[in-house]
Amino acid sequence: MYRLQAEHLYKVFGADPEDGVRRLEAGAGRDELRESGTTAAVIDASFDVREGEIFVVMGLSGSGKSTLLRTLNGLNPPTAGRVLFDGRDLTALSPRELRRVRSHGISMVFQHFALFPHRSVLQNAAYGLEVQGVGRREREERATRALELTGLSGWGDSWPDELSGGMQQRVGLARALATDADVLLMDESFSALDPLIRRDMQDQLLELQRSLKKTIVFITHDLNEAMRLGDRVAVMRDGRIVQIGTPEDILLRPADDYVSSFVHDVDRSRVLTAGTVMEPPRRPDAGDCRCETVAPRTPLADVLQVSARVPHPVAVRDQAGEVVGVIAKERLLAALGDHDGPVTPCTGDTAHAAPPAAAPGVPAQPRKEAASA
Amino acid sequence: MPRLPLGDWTDSAVTYLRDHFGPLFDVISAVVSGMYDGLDAVLQAPAPLLLAGILAVLALWLRGLTAGVLAFAGLAVVVSVQQWDEAMDTLSLVLVATVITIVLAVPLGIWSARNRTVSAALRPVLDFMQTMPAFVYLIPGIFFFGVGQVPGIIATIVFSLPPGVRMTELGIRQVDEELVEAAEAFGTAPRSTLLRVQLPLALPTIMAGVNQVIMLALSMVVISGMVGGGGLGASVFTAISQVDIGLGFEAGLSVVILAMYLDRVTGALGTRVSPLGRRAMAAAASPRGTRLWKYRPQTSVAVVGIVALALTAGGMGVLGGGDEKAAVPEADDVGKGRQVDIGYIPWDEGIASTYLWKELLERRGYEPKVTQYDVGALYTGMSAGRVDFETDSWLPVTHRSYWEKYKNELDDYGSWYGPTSLELTVPSYVKGIDSLADLKGKGKQFGGRIIGIEPGAGMMKMLNDTVLKKYGLEGEYQVTTGSTASMLAQLDRSMKAKEPVVVTLWSPHWAYSEHSLKKLKDPLGAWGKGDGIHTLARNGFAGDEPKVAKWLRDFRLSEKELTGLEGAVHKAGQGHEQDGVRDWLDAHPGLTDRLAPVG
Numbered sequence: 010m011y012r013l014q015a016e017h018l019y020k021v022f023g024a025d026p027e028d029g030v031r032r033l034e035a036g037a038g039r040d041e042l043r044e045s046g047t048t049a050a051v052i053d054a055s056f057d058v059r060e061g062e063i064f065v066v067m068g069l070s071g072s073g074k075s076t077l078l079r080t081l082n083g084l085n086p087p088t089a090g091r092v093l094f095d096g097r098d099l100t101a102l103s104p105r106e107l108r109r110v111r112s113h114g115i116s117m118v119f120q121h122f123a124l125f126p127h128r129s130v131l132q133n134a135a136y137g138l139e140v141q142g143v144g145r146r147e148r149e150e151r152a153t154r155a156l157e158l159t160g161l162s163g164w165g166d167s168w169p170d171e172l173s174g175g176m177q178q179r180v181g182l183a184r185a186l187a188t189d190a191d192v193l194l195m196d197e198s199f200s201a202l203d204p205l206i207r208r209d210m211q212d213q214l215l216e217l218q219r220s221l222k223k224t225i226v227f228i229t230h231d232l233n234e235a236m237r238l239g240d241r242v243a244v245m246r247d248g249r250i251v252q253i254g255t256p257e258d259i260l261l262r263p264a265d266d267y268v269s270s271f272v273h274d275v276d277r278s279r280v281l282t283a284g285t286v287m288e289p290p291r292r293p294d295a296g297d298c299r300c301e302t303v304a305p306r307t308p309l310a311d312v313l314q315v316s317a318r319v320p321h322p323v324a325v326r327d328q329a330g331e332v333v334g335v336i337a338k339e340r341l342l343a344a345l346g347d348h349d350g351p352v353t354p355c356t357g358d359t360a361h362a363a364p365p366a367a368a369p370g371v372p373a374q375p376r377k378e379a380a381s382a
Numbered sequence: 383m384p385r386l387p388l389g390d391w392t393d394s395a396v397t398y399l400r401d402h403f404g405p406l407f408d409v410i411s412a413v414v415s416g417m418y419d420g421l422d423a424v425l426q427a428p429a430p431l432l433l434a435g436i437l438a439v440l441a442l443w444l445r446g447l448t449a450g451v452l453a454f455a456g457l458a459v460v461v462s463v464q465q466w467d468e469a470m471d472t473l474s475l476v477l478v479a480t481v482i483t484i485v486l487a488v489p490l491g492i493w494s495a496r497n498r499t500v501s502a503a504l505r506p507v508l509d510f511m512q513t514m515p516a517f518v519y520l521i522p523g524i525f526f527f528g529v530g531q532v533p534g535i536i537a538t539i540v541f542s543l544p545p546g547v548r549m550t551e552l553g554i555r556q557v558d559e560e561l562v563e564a565a566e567a568f569g570t571a572p573r574s575t576l577l578r579v580q581l582p583l584a585l586p587t588i589m590a591g592v593n594q595v596i597m598l599a600l601s602m603v604v605i606s607g608m609v610g611g612g613g614l615g616a617s618v619f620t621a622i623s624q625v626d627i628g629l630g631f632e633a634g635l636s637v638v639i640l641a642m643y644l645d646r647v648t649g650a651l652g653t654r655v656s657p658l659g660r661r662a663m664a665a666a667a668s669p670r671g672t673r674l675w676k677y678r679p680q681t682s683v684a685v686v687g688i689v690a691l692a693l694t695a696g697g698m699g700v701l702g703g704g705d706e707k708a709a710v711p712e713a714d715d716v717g718k719g720r721q722v723d724i725g726y727i728p729w730d731e732g733i734a735s736t737y738l739w740k741e742l743l744e745r746r747g748y749e750p751k752v753t754q755y756d757v758g759a760l761y762t763g764m765s766a767g768r769v770d771f772e773t774d775s776w777l778p779v780t781h782r783s784y785w786e787k788y789k790n791e792l793d794d795y796g797s798w799y800g801p802t803s804l805e806l807t808v809p810s811y812v813k814g815i816d817s818l819a820d821l822k823g824k825g826k827q828f829g830g831r832i833i834g835i836e837p838g839a840g841m842m843k844m845l846n847d848t849v850l851k852k853y854g855l856e857g858e859y860q861v862t863t864g865s866t867a868s869m870l871a872q873l874d875r876s877m878k879a880k881e882p883v884v885v886t887l888w889s890p891h892w893a894y895s896e897h898s899l900k901k902l903k904d905p906l907g908a909w910g911k912g913d914g915i916h917t918l919a920r921n922g923f924a925g926d927e928p929k930v931a932k933w934l935r936d937f938r939l940s941e942k943e944l945t946g947l948e949g950a951v952h953k954a955g956q957g958h959e960q961d962g963v964r965d966w967l968d969a970h971p972g973l974t975d976r977l978a979p980v981g
């Protein structure tokens with residue numbers, strides 16, 4: 010079930026946008042258009058956003074992410090192409106109907122929070138409801154609830170500038186949640202926050218999402234964030250979408266050199282999960298010992314720790330407890346190092362044997378004792 | 383380069399507008415002067431100190447105790463230098479102009495903030511309005527709106543509109559675009575976005591614009607005083623015309639006090655009305671900040687205070703009933719309360735004769751209204767029928783240029799005093815120069831300058847065209863142009879320093895009794911025969927008021943009478959001219975019946 014569908018969207022800024030689209034369709038590049046003073050911000054973008062998923066659009070600054078996002082709620086009508094919201098063509102709506110969609114169907118969270126400085130936190134959270142024409146009592150009740158959801162109970166009477174950045178963005182989130190619109194557009198909503206706060210907010214968003222099941226289009230330029238949050242990720246480059254896929258798809262099967270150079274710096278251990286790197290169990294008794302096992306969704310970073318403690322390949326169990334695969338240490342290292350294929354044997358004169366492993370249960374000699382001895 | 387007849391076009395445009403849109407201008411004029419009269423009536427009703435108290439409570443509420451006390455002290459100074467009535471006239475003028483300006487400027491500002499084309503089209507117009515010297519459109523303004531407060535208010539609006547528009551536009555454009563986008567993203571309609579987000583956030587800037595508008599309006603006060611705007615502007619204008627430095631300072635100080643009061647109060651009002659300002663204020667009010675001088679009454683307390691004072695004021699105004707005029711005996715009541723508008727220029731014989739006629743007409747049951755004007759404004763106003771008559775036209779020379787221009791719309795009732803004389807004058811300590819002929823070859827001594835007066839005065843034309851030529855002084859002397867006031871100030875300055883100076887002067891003039899001066903003889907008769915002081919009236923006045931016209935045609939004063947009258951008026955002091963006239967008339971029984979016979 011698709012909530013939002015984009016069909017061959019173009020957005021060109023300049024004196025004659027339609028002409029820009031014609032030239033793009035005829036094969037002209039972005040740079041050619043720029044020479045004549047027109048900016049092709051979005052070029053031929055098509056994608057579908059499914060009910061209940063977090064769809065991340067990722068790309069460098071200037072790649073057209075914000076422009077694309079603003080076509081999805083009609084703030085920025087596309088030069089060509091269509092946007093379907095629950096099957097309705099947004100580009101064909103009257104301004105009035107469009108405003109109705111915005112106040113009831115699709116809400117938005119901004120990069121720099123965009124809180125109204127002349128309204129209290131509660132009034133900010135209630136803004137969308139005020140526009141809908143909801144009565145004061147109900148509006149404040151619902152806004153208070155939204156603030157609770159985002160962990161801001163008791164802050165309603167404060168003013169936006171009295172809050173830290175993270176808290177301000179929670180107000181922004183509460184404002185978007187209060188309207189009960191079930192599609193959320195988030196434009197680099199966490200980019201302005203400190204790294205620690207950003208992680209917190211990401212966790213909180215994922216947590217909220219588990220219970221609220223909104224449909225979210227999330228914009229970011231941070232690949233780690235994209236991988237962490239996204240059920241699916243679209244990578245944009247110079248106005249075009251170059252790849253759409255799950256985070257693992259993007260990481261393991263980059264569509265082109267651009268994407269692969271992009272994913273180069275990613276912390277693979279946090280994106281890849283046990284399920285994607287496991288191999289079929291070679292022995293039927295793989296799960297019979299009492300050693301620790303992992304779930305298919307466990308990120309490799311956690312599998313590493315388990316693997317370090319277990320003397321044999323780590324078993325992967327599904328929810329039913331069935332062993333569905335195993336991960337050997339070599340396999341783990343290959344996945345993290347982005348290496349495909351078998352281990353190459355040594356070719357020198359002396360073949361090194363593996364060093365003797367410490368016996369399980371015996372801790373390594375503590376350094377301190379060694380020093381005092 | 384062919385001469386572009388821009389001036390002629392403007393002239394015909396003005397005439398065309400007056401002829402074809404007269405009713406429209408009359409409506410505007412009626413509305414504006416109605417607003418002014420209404421507000422002025424309210425401000426003039428209460429006793430001065432009581433109203434000063436009300437205004438002080440307002441300051442107390444908005445800014446705290448210190449401001450309240452200072453406001454009261456400042457306003458009390460205005461009362462004590464006897465400029466209160468004028469200050470309230472000025473306040474009414476400024477407030478009416480400001481309200482109209484804001485009503486026009488804010489929507490225009492909003493419009494140009496939302497539409498780049500409008501903004502671009504408006505910019506040069508605003509520049510034009512702000513930089514065009516006010517006098518240039520003030521005089522045509524009289525054509526359209528008549529003399530009095532209205533052209534002054536209109537000129538003020540023209541002058542102060544640009545900052546109002548600009549600050550509104552700026553304020554709205556300054557609002558963070560992400561906030562506007564946020565409003566739109568939640569489905570806010572454009573008009574609501576304006577009301578809910580843009581205007582509240584632009585309010586501090588808009589209020590700063592309002593503040594500027596008020597300050598510019600105050601700066602226009604003097605100029606509107608020259609076209610009959612009255613108030614402190616007229617006081618200042620009188621003072622500079624008569625080189626009355628003391629009065630000038632008192633009136634000027636009153637303008638300053640008014641300006642400071644309005645500035646502080648509107649500034650505080652800005653923080654009061656804007657949500658952001660209220661927040662900042664709440665934040666600043668720390669719990670320990672409740673010291674006495676920071677005390678600000680609650681809104682409710684302030685309202686109660688103001689209402690109580692206002693009620694007292696209203697009650698006293700009603701009970702006091704104003705200053706009742708002595709009833710006119712039935713037999714003398716020729717005028718039956720009909721109004722007569724007398725205009726005058728602040729020259730001594732003009733003031734004296736004008737107030738003489740005011741008193742005479744009151745004694746005959748008329749309701750004369752006297753208004754002071756700049757010369758140009760007076761002639762323009764009279765030709766447009768807004769002034770009935772004036773008694774101080776020096777003809778055929780001094781005011782020739784005005785007479786030539788307006789003679790078709792005016793009637794000359796003849797000369798009531800004369801002959802006057804025009805002359806060049808030097809201080810009596812300048813030795814060896816007794817006649818115009820003696821000036822030749824002495825140009826160095828006077829720095830080659832003859833201190834002149836208004837460039838439009840007939841005397842100046844005559845001096846340049848005839849007198850200098852006849853005595854062969856061209857080239858050696860330059861006639862400086864300025865104003866009568868600046869000429870008198872220069873004379874005063876030179877005499878203090880005992881420097882040689884030669885000025886254009888005329889008799890009668892009070893300068894001759896003030897300073898020891900020497901009129902330069904005119905053996906060649908270059909100045910011609912002296913002017914007579916004429917009474918001029920608008921066309922048709924004789925038909926409307928044949929009796930008054932007859933009195934004016936028969937009006938004559940001897941030199942002794944005129945100097946005596948001027949002396950009495952001078953002694954009574956500014957603001958009490960009519961008392962001086964009464965004293966003088968009392969000392970000359972029978973004069974009333976000679977000048978304005980009932981039979």
Ligand SMILES: Nc1ncnc2c1ncn2[C@@H]1O[C@H](COP(=O)(O)OP(=O)(O)O)[C@@H](O)[C@H]1O
Pocket residue numbers: 022023048049050068069070071072073074075076077
């Ligand atoms: N209103 C506009 N007018 C002209 N160019 C624009 C406008 N908005 C965005 N652009 C241009 O479109 C391109 C994409 O911008 P944007 O969508 O903001 O990128 P991103 O959000 O990925 O950083 C940029 O080159 C930007 O300069």
Ligand SMILES: [Mg+2]
Pocket residue numbers: 074075076197
């Ligand atoms: Mg962006």
